[in-house]
Amino acid sequence: MSDETKPASGDSSGLLNGLLTGGAEKPQRVNEAARSLDPSAVKDLLSLGVCERCILRLITVATFDSDLATVSSSTLRGWLGSGEEEAASPEMSICIVCLGVLQFVFSDDKQTLVKMKSDCGSGHAAWITDLVKQQGHEFDSFCLEVSLPSTISENERAVLLYLKGKYSNEAWLQSEKVSVKDALKVLVLDPLRASLGAKSDSSSFHIRLTYSKASDDAQGLSETTHERKKRKTDVVYADEENGSSCISENPFEKVYEPCILSVHCNQMPIFFSGRYFKYSRNVSQSRWIIDDERMGEASVEEIIGGSILPACLGDSYKFHAAGREDIDVRMLGSGRPFLIEVQNSRKCPSQQSLTEIEEKINNSEKKLVGVKDLKFIGSECWAMMREGEAEKQKQYAALVWISRPLEEEDCNSISSMIELKILQKTPIRVLHRRSPLERERTIHWMKLEKIKGNTHYFLLHLCTQAGTYIKEFVHGDLGRTTPSMGSILGCRAEIIQLDVTDVKMGDS
Amino acid sequence: MEETQNIDVTKNPEGEDAIESTKQKQPEEVEHHCDEQQKQSQCEEDELRKLLLSDIGELPLSPPSAIQVNFVSYFITGFTKPGHDQYIYRHANGLCVIGLAPTHIAFKDQGGITNIDFNVGKSDRSVLKVSGKRKKNAMRSESNTALCKVSTANDSYIVRCCVKGSLLEVNERLIKQPQLLNSSADREGYIAIIMPRPADWTKNKESLITLEEYKEKKQDILLEPCLL
Numbered sequence: 064m065s066d067e068t069k070p071a072s073g074d075s076s077g078l079l080n081g082l083l084t085g086g087a088e089k090p091q092r093v094n095e096a097a098r099s100l101d102p103s104a105v106k107d108l109l110s111l112g113v114c115e116r117c118i119l120r121l122i123t124v125a126t127f128d129s130d131l132a133t134v135s136s137s138t139l140r141g142w143l144g145s146g147e148e149e150a151a152s153p154e155m156s157i158c159i160v161c162l163g164v165l166q167f168v169f170s171d172d173k174q175t176l177v178k179m180k181s182d183c184g185s186g187h188a189a190w191i192t193d194l195v196k197q198q199g200h201e202f203d204s205f206c207l208e209v210s211l212p213s214t215i216s217e218n219e220r221a222v223l224l225y226l227k228g229k230y231s232n233e234a235w236l237q238s239e240k241v242s243v244k245d246a247l248k249v250l251v252l253d254p255l256r257a258s259l260g261a262k263s264d265s266s267s268f269h270i271r272l273t274y275s276k277a278s279d280d281a282q283g284l285s286e287t288t289h290e291r292k293k294r295k296t297d298v299v300y301a302d303e304e305n306g307s308s309c310i311s312e313n314p315f316e317k318v319y320e321p322c323i324l325s326v327h328c329n330q331m332p333i334f335f336s337g338r339y340f341k342y343s344r345n346v347s348q349s350r351w352i353i354d355d356e357r358m359g360e361a362s363v364e365e366i367i368g369g370s371i372l373p374a375c376l377g378d379s380y381k382f383h384a385a386g387r388e389d390i391d392v393r394m395l396g397s398g399r400p401f402l403i404e405v406q407n408s409r410k411c412p413s414q415q416s417l418t419e420i421e422e423k424i425n426n427s428e429k430k431l432v433g434v435k436d437l438k439f440i441g442s443e444c445w446a447m448m449r450e451g452e453a454e455k456q457k458q459y460a461a462l463v464w465i466s467r468p469l470e471e472e473d474c475n476s477i478s479s480m481i482e483l484k485i486l487q488k489t490p491i492r493v494l495h496r497r498s499p500l501e502r503e504r505t506i507h508w509m510k511l512e513k514i515k516g517n518t519h520y521f522l523l524h525l526c527t528q529a530g531t532y533i534k535e536f537v538h539g540d541l542g543r544t545t546p547s548m549g550s551i552l553g554c555r556a557e558i559i560q561l562d563v564t565d566v567k568m569g570d571s
Numbered sequence: 572m573e574e575t576q577n578i579d580v581t582k583n584p585e586g587e588d589a590i591e592s593t594k595q596k597q598p599e600e601v602e603h604h605c606d607e608q609q610k611q612s613q614c615e616e617d618e619l620r621k622l623l624l625s626d627i628g629e630l631p632l633s634p635p636s637a638i639q640v641n642f643v644s645y646f647i648t649g650f651t652k653p654g655h656d657q658y659i660y661r662h663a664n665g666l667c668v669i670g671l672a673p674t675h676i677a678f679k680d681q682g683g684i685t686n687i688d689f690n691v692g693k694s695d696r697s698v699l700k701v702s703g704k705r706k707k708n709a710m711r712s713e714s715n716t717a718l719c720k721v722s723t724a725n726d727s728y729i730v731r732c733c734v735k736g737s738l739l740e741v742n743e744r745l746i747k748q749p750q751l752l753n754s755s756a757d758r759e760g761y762i763a764i765i766m767p768r769p770a771d772w773t774k775n776k777e778s779l780i781t782l783e784e785y786k787e788k789k790q791d792i793l794l795e796p797c798l799l
Contacts, residue, residue, distance in 0.1 A: 342622075393622075393626070395619055395622055395623070396615075396619055397615075460623050462627060464630075464634050488740075491662060491666055491668065491764065492641060492662060492663075492664060493664075494664075494666055494739065494740075494764070495662075495664040495665055495666055495766065496664075496704060497704060498702060498703050498704055499701050499702070499706070499739060499740060514627065514630070517630055519630075519632070520627075520630050522623065534637075538636075538637040539758075539759070540637075541638075541668065541742075541758055541759055541761050542742070542744060542751070542758070542759035542761075555636075555758075557634055557635075557636055557637055558637070559634060560626070562622075562623060562626075564619060564623075
């Protein structure tokens with residue numbers, strides 16, 4: 064055993080100091096990693112201003128994985144440096160490659176410098192955990208995303224190029240290097256799992272660590288991505304031409320400011336489905352504002368979305384419905400299917416709370432809108448919505464007036480019209496925003512219901528193809544819809560009011 | 572009765588949810604459930620009928636027409652020539668329907684209007700091909716741009732746009748059925764639909780008169796006020 068730990072001849076003994084203390088406990092790989100370190104390369108990089116973890120990342124043959132990640136900075140310093148390095152200067156210099164990311168040095172969003180005392184990732188994880196908890200999400204799994212400034216990969220490329228130039232044939236140069244991003248994840252993921260009490264997987268709850276360059280850096284935010292990309296190419300070409308480590312710009316400039324780290328949590332949208340009823344003739348389906356004035360007294364979207372959003376503690380919501388009706392048309396019968404999509408919800412309400420929300424809306428004083436079957440729904444929601452679209456039939460009840468008295472034969476002739484084909488030119492009322500087309504539609508069946516004591520009015524029940532303009536079918540839209548109720552009955556017909564009585568959706 | 576209940580049972584099996592709901596119903600409960608379902612759908616139908624019928628309010632003998640509800644009627648009299656009276660129905664969305672007002676002199680000729688020709692000015696207005704939401708290829712018209720020529724036994728009269736804007740549509744049904752102009756010039760006998768720009772409309776509006784003003788002006792000539 065002691066043979067394995069004896070330093071190979073020619074290596075300075077300082078390199079392996081850390082190994083010997085408690086060496087038997089450390090995994091085999093860590094030992095090998097320590098031994099594989101090329102001392103001159105290490106000294107070189109240290110003098111350039113590369114941090115210990117980056118050196119370990121770039122110079123070992125072994126991959127920088129969780130084994131190596133657990134090695135503390137001071138141990139690393141012991142392996143890498145002589146006694147001088149151990150008496151670490153009070154001002155730790157910021158790594159020119161990782162800009163302090165792997166040293167757990169950064170500025171928070173108030174521009175305060177933060178230096179983690181414990182430097183094996185758990186301190187950093189604790190700091191991140193605090194910020195995550197502040198945002199108030201409930202979760203049992205998370206997906207960690209890291210975003211770093213692009214100059215970090217440029218810096219790394221420059222350093223590797225420099226090393227290639229100087230140490231061209233070394234074995235450690237050939238191995239694939241773990242990126243700063245992946246190294247950070249390795250360092251922080253396990254402690255983060257522990258302090259958050261959650262699993263880490265491809266969850267719908269994302270924790271994003273965004274490192275950005277300090278603003279007064281010359282190569283900072285003012286430069287566009289395009290300019291930066293162009294500059295990156297320039298640097299590379301220069302090197303390949305010269306074949307040496309002569310670099311047009313000096314990426315080895317001292318770094319004075321670490322990155323700014325911000326932590327953002329985002330929950331992927333969650334969906335709720337249900338069916339709504341609209342009992343009012345003065346409520347629009349979605350929020351409708353013209354010239355700063357609201358049309359109608361409320362909207363279905365705001366009544367339903369406005370009740371669900373607070374229960375989810377979300378940022379915002381979107382309302383999707385399977386079709387729509389005019390503001391002055393009621394939605395009765397089995398209701399119209401809808402989806403509420405909530406952005407960045409902090410918690411998912413229980414079915415119990417959803418039932419309470421449903422009852423609250425249904426029992427409200429004004430009874431403008433009703434809701435049924437409100438529930439949480441997963442990714443099958445869009446398939447459900449699509450079902451309600453073009454292929455389906457819709458059923459209506461219209462109150463119609465005609466200019467002559469209704470006769471018995473009218474009821475019979477209307478009832479006998481099955482699968483009546485009509486041609487509708489784009490109604491004048493929507494012609495300003497829709498294409499002028501002629502659309503063929505089918506009226507599947509019709510039924511006249513007489514109204515007691517009145518021969519000029521009747522209730523027209525009809526079932527039509529989706530996309531049929533009912534009002535225009537009744538009054539004819541100046542002859543642009545043919546046939547129309549008026550033309551069929553040979554007189555003038557007007558629609559007084561309209562109700563949707565059924566929106567058929569597959570089996571439900 | 573029992574048969575129906577049995578059919579209902581097979582039609583509505585307990586669903587297999589991802590979240591297992593352990594609802595193991597007893598046979599009596601199943602029947603009761605179906606009975607309830609039937610009652611419930613009957614109940615829903617009754618509810619629906621109540622809603623439909625209760626909302627029927629006043630039923631006036633002659634309710635306002637779709638045009639009266641959705642459009643504001645404007646008129647112009649003696650446009651470019653005496654007796655050339657036309658209406659402009661403006662919808663809330665800005666579109667204008669143009670047609671012959673009841674006092675147009677064409678209606679005085681014996682036999683009324685017998686023919687209409689859209690081939691006036693530089694092109695045949697009836698072969699317009701306006702397409703898309705942006706109304707591509709619509710002819711831009713000034714207020715005195717000719718729309719069509721209507722002919723009677725005695726004479727012919729030019730009908731003009733009266734509104735500056737894009738010509739979206741002409742009523743080509745009139746070509747085969749010019750009598751629509753005689754029977755219902757204010758509805759199926761409309762002549763064209765024009766879309767003015769907001770600024771153009773504001774200026775245009777000044778040369779138009781309202782329905783009330785029109786009635787006053789022409790009270791001698793109008794024999795059927797209910798046409799309006």
